[in-house]
Amino acid sequence: MQRQSKKMVDIKLIETEEEYDEAVERLDLLFDAPVGSQEAKEAEALALLISQYEEEHYPIDEPSPEEHKRIRMEETGFKED
Numbered sequence: 001m002q003r004q005s006k007k008m009v010d011i012k013l014i015e016t017e018e019e020y021d022e023a024v025e026r027l028d029l030l031f032d033a034p035v036g037s038q039e040a041k042e043a044e045a046l047a048l049l050i051s052q053y054e055e056e057h058y059p060i061d062e063p064s065p066e067e068h069k070r071i072r073m074e075e076t077g078f079k080e081d
Contacts, residue, residue, distance in 0.1 A: 011045045014053040023050050 014020050027046045033039035063071060073079070 011042065011049065014049050020050065020053050020057075023053075 014023050023046050027043055027050060030039045030043035030046070033043055062068075
């Protein structure tokens with residue numbers, strides 16, 4: 001019995017907002033793909049490309065020391081007197 005391989009969707013760098021939206025939509029469809037499947041490999045590649053695009057176009061600045069302290073206090077349940 002000959003095994004047919006599923007063709008992975010062409011993967012390329014995400015350069016536009018439209019391509020980003022399409023990649024996120026595709027990743028959502030592949031999210032629960034079985035581990036080791038071609039779909040899971042495609043999802044992993046898309047996740048890396050999406051992450052790269054987001055880091056470049058939607059950077060998240062590190063909080064200031066004061067903001068970091070406030071966040072940490074909220075996380076641990078401490079209150080500032």
